[in-house]
Amino acid sequence: MMPDDPFSNRTEDFLNKALKAGVGSLPVVGSALAEFFNFVVVDPAQERRDDFLRETMERLVALQDNHDQLSAEALRSNEAFQATMLQAARLATSTASAEKRELLQNAVLNSAIGTIDENVRQIFLEMIESMTPMHVVLLKFLSNPKESPEAVASAKSIMMGSMEHVITAALPKVTEDKELFRRLVGDLYRFGLTTRDSFGGMQSGGDSLLNPATTQIGRGLLNFIERPD
Structure with missing residues (x-):
C-alpha cells in the first residue's frame, strides 16, 4: 500500500532527525531548543522540499503528452532523471530563492527529456548550487x-x-x-x-x-x- 505522503522518509529526514537529536541532547535547554529549532528551521525546510517535489511532478505530468520520455516506464529506467531529482530536492530545501527552485525544476525535467553525459550533469548541478x-x-x-x-x-x-x-x-x-x-x-x-x-x-x-x-x-x-x- 502506498503511504499517504509519498514524500515522507526522504534522505533529508534522516539528516533532520540527526539534527533534532543533537539539539535535544543539549543539557537544561535541550528540549525547548529542539522544539524551537524544529519549528523555525526543520519544518519549513521539509515544506520547501515537499512543495518542490509536488510542483516538479505536476509540471512533469503536464508535459507528458508532448514527450514520450516522461512516461512512468521511461522515467523508472532513467537514472540521470532520478539522480537529478534527488540532488535538486536537496538543493531546493536549502535555498530561499523561488527563482532558483524553478531553475532546479527545469534541470530535473530536462534531465528526463534529453540525454546528458553523467560527468557534465554532475558538474552542472555543482555550478547551479553555487550560482544565484x-x-x-x-x-x-x-x-x-x-x-x-x-x-x-x-x-x-x-x-x-x-x-x-x-x-x-x-x-x-x-x-x-x-x-x-x-x-x-x-x-x-x-x-x-x-x-x-x-x-x-x-x-x-x-x-x-x-x-x-x-x-x-x-x-x-x-x-x-x-x-x-
Whole structure:
C-alpha cells in the first residue's frame, strides 16, 4: 500500500532527525531548543522540499503528452532523471530563492527529456548550487546580447566604449552594485561559462559590443536550466 505522503522518509529526514537529536541532547535547554529549532528551521525546510517535489511532478505530468520520455516506464529506467531529482530536492530545501527552485525544476525535467553525459550533469548541478539567479540572468544576456533592444540601442549610440555600458543598459539592476557585478563576472569566468573575466575595456561601438561571450559549456548549462515546452 502506498503511504499517504509519498514524500515522507526522504534522505533529508534522516539528516533532520540527526539534527533534532543533537539539539535535544543539549543539557537544561535541550528540549525547548529542539522544539524551537524544529519549528523555525526543520519544518519549513521539509515544506520547501515537499512543495518542490509536488510542483516538479505536476509540471512533469503536464508535459507528458508532448514527450514520450516522461512516461512512468521511461522515467523508472532513467537514472540521470532520478539522480537529478534527488540532488535538486536537496538543493531546493536549502535555498530561499523561488527563482532558483524553478531553475532546479527545469534541470530535473530536462534531465528526463534529453540525454546528458553523467560527468557534465554532475558538474552542472555543482555550478547551479553555487550560482544565484543573478548569475543566470547575466549568463543568458551574454549568450545573445542582440536579443535585448536596450543593449542594441546602447551599442549603436556608442562610437567607443565598453561592453559594461551595454550590459548596464540592458540589466541595470545587475550592474548597479559594481563590486557585486565584478564578482558575478568573475564567477562565470571561473566556472568556464564565459570567455571574458572583465567587460570594462574600451572598444569600438556598434555590433562589436554585442558579440556573445559564452563558452560551449555555458550554453550547455543554459539549455540544462531552460524551461522545457
